Amino acid sequence: MAAARTLICALVWILSVAEGKVPEARVTCLFSEDCVLPCTFKPAGQTAIHWTRQEFLVHDFLNGSDWLDQQHAHYSARTSLFPEQIANGNASLQLRMCNTQDRGRYRCHVTNENGNQEYFVIVKVEAPIRTLALELTRLSGPPPPDSLKPTTRKMATQNGLYSVESKLRKLPAKPSDGYTYFCTVNSSYDTESWRASLREKELSGEEGGALTVPCHAPTPLENFTLTWAFSRADEPEDILTFDSRTGHTSNRWAGLARVDQNHALSGDGSLHLQNLRNKDHTGTYTCNFSAPRSRHLEHTCVNITVLAADRSLTAGSSWLWVIAILLAALALFIAALVLFRKMKAERSAVGKPAEATEMQAVQADERENGIPSESSHLTKDQTANEST
Ligand SMILES: *[C@@H]1O[C@H](CO)[C@@H](O)[C@H](O)[C@H]1NC(C)=O
Ligand SMILES: *[C@@H]1O[C@H](CO)[C@@H](O)[C@H](O)[C@H]1NC(C)=O
Ligand SMILES: *[C@@H]1O[C@H](CO)[C@@H](O)[C@H](O)[C@H]1NC(C)=O
Numbered sequence: 508m509a510a511a512r513t514l515i516c517a518l519v520w521i522l523s524v525a526e527g528k529v530p531e532a533r534v535t536c537l538f539s540e541d542c543v544l545p546c547t548f549k550p551a552g553q554t555a556i557h558w559t560r561q562e563f564l565v566h567d568f569l570n571g572s573d574w575l576d577q578q579h580a581h582y583s584a585r586t587s588l589f590p591e592q593i594a595n596g597n598a599s600l601q602l603r604m605c606n607t608q609d610r611g612r613y614r615c616h617v618t619n620e621n622g623n624q625e626y627f628v629i630v631k632v633e634a635p636i637r638t639l640a641l642e643l644t645r646l647s648g649p650p651p652p653d654s655l656k657p658t659t660r661k662m663a664t665q666n667g668l669y670s671v672e673s674k675l676r677k678l679p680a681k682p683s684d685g686y687t688y689f690c691t692v693n694s695s696y697d698t699e700s701w702r703a704s705l706r707e708k709e710l711s712g713e714e715g716g717a718l719t720v721p722c723h724a725p726t727p728l729e730n731f732t733l734t735w736a737f738s739r740a741d742e743p744e745d746i747l748t749f750d751s752r753t754g755h756t757s758n759r760w761a762g763l764a765r766v767d768q769n770h771a772l773s774g775d776g777s778l779h780l781q782n783l784r785n786k787d788h789t790g791t792y793t794c795n796f797s798a799p800r801s802r803h804l805e806h807t808c809v810n811i812t813v814l815a816a817d818r819s820l821t822a823g824s825s826w827l828w829v830i831a832i833l834l835a836a837l838a839l840f841i842a843a844l845v846l847f848r849k850m851k852a853e854r855s856a857v858g859k860p861a862e863a864t865e866m867q868a869v870q871a872d873e874r875e876n877g878i879p880s881e882s883s884h885l886t887k888d889q890t891a892n893e894s895t
């Protein structure tokens with residue numbers, strides 16, 4: 508912003524001498540900034556300076572000091588001369604915080620031992636574009652026509668300024684790598700134009716894997732900040748910010764996300780993610796390149812998918828677990844029952860076929876031994892899955 512302002516300020520005023528004897532200057536002042544209205548005279552002795560605009564008194568200087576009790580309220584506390592310059596014949600007026608009502612023809616009248624001298628300054632006030640924002644909103648009111656025809660409205664605000672809003676309906680079809688929408692604003696007196704762009708796309712990654720979420724500024728940028736934010740359904744949280752002026756990166760997802768600074772400086776702000784997890788990293792990633800007079804936003808919907816094989820294994824193993832526990836319990840129960848019957852039979856000592864019961868017991872033993880070891884193997888697998 509500061510850089511942009513300096514540029515406009517450099518447009519300064521163009522001196523021009525009118526047809527007649529009275530010199531006249533044209534000054535373009537910038538809204539809410541300070542402005543100098545030039546006035547020069549041939550110095551000689553005691554000097555009285557009288558700045559007026561039509562019938563309004565803007566500033567009076569007499570006998571070495573300012574006389575402001577007659578000053579018009581509109582200029583109150585906003586004017587000053589350069590006292591140390593007056594002896595050199597410089598009666599220029601400084602006007603602070605210019606507003607659109609400051610426009611007009613100012614008269615600088617100087618009286619000294621050379622007599623009366625007068626000078627006119629035509630003041631124009633311009634308001635350069637302050638900001639440009641591009642955003643996605645839901646339709647409110649009548650929808651703008653299709654086929655990429657924007658509807659543009661100018662709205663007057665207080666202070667004689669206005670804001671401009673232009674709406675465009677998004678294209679219905681959405682290719683996976685998205686469309687880029689541009690909004691450009693040129694003002695009649697400004698040589699540079701402002702531009703905002705927006706892109707939406709979709710990507711998918713795999714659980715446990717790595718993914719690069721691309722983001723490219725459409726034109727090379729200077730003095731920008733790059734911000735990556737992430738949101739699920741909730742408010743976006745900042746992941747990472749890179750400032751091209753300081754070269755400083757602050758990263759809240761350190762170890763998980765990074766941007767290559769050299770690539771970023773040449774407009775490639777792609778985010779490299781690793782150790783992806785479905786539940787933590789599925790959501791919308793927003794890349795925000797913000798430079799003076801230029802902004803680029805890129806929304807990427809990222810879906811981290813769990814591999815089909817992983818899912819069936821995880822689901823299957825938890826099933827097996829339950830069966831294994833049930834079988835083990837059943838086996839124990841049968842073994843206990845058999846043991847109990849056997850003891851009872853031995854005690855009564857009356858002949859029942861011992862072979863059959865022993866077979867049952869062996870089968871139960873096999874189950875008892877086999878299944879728990881298998882299920883502990885599965886447990887290990889499951890933990891391994893979860894930690895990847
Ligand atoms: C200017 O100041 C001098 C001495 O300080 C005084 O004699 C004179 O009247 C003053 N002139 C005006 C216009 O106030
Ligand atoms: C008068 O002085 C001011 C303050 O030093 C300076 O900015 C301005 O350019 C000077 N004007 C002229 C015409 O010399
Ligand atoms: C706005 O300015 C840019 C660059 O100065 C130029 O390329 C573009 O054509 C202009 N657009 C309009 C609508 O004047």
Ligand SMILES: *[C@@H]1O[C@H](CO)[C@@H](O)[C@H](O)[C@H]1NC(C)=O
Nearest residue numbers: 510511728729730731752799
């Ligand atoms: C970037 O900032 C530097 C230093 O403030 C300035 O000299 C340069 O003109 C700026 N570039 C742009 C494109 O604003």
Ligand SMILES: *[C@@H]1O[C@H](CO)[C@@H](O)[C@H](O)[C@H]1NC(C)=O
Nearest residue numbers: 732734793795796797802804
């Ligand atoms: C983009 O970043 C700029 C500067 O940090 C900020 O002012 C702006 O609000 C951000 N825009 C969005 C949509 O997050």
Ligand SMILES: *[C@@H]1O[C@H](CO)[C@@H](O)[C@H](O)[C@H]1NC(C)=O
Nearest residue numbers: 711789790808809810811812
């Ligand atoms: C993510 O992808 C899976 C499989 O392709 C799909 O079933 C799911 O609906 C997707 N989720 C989102 C939020 O797009």
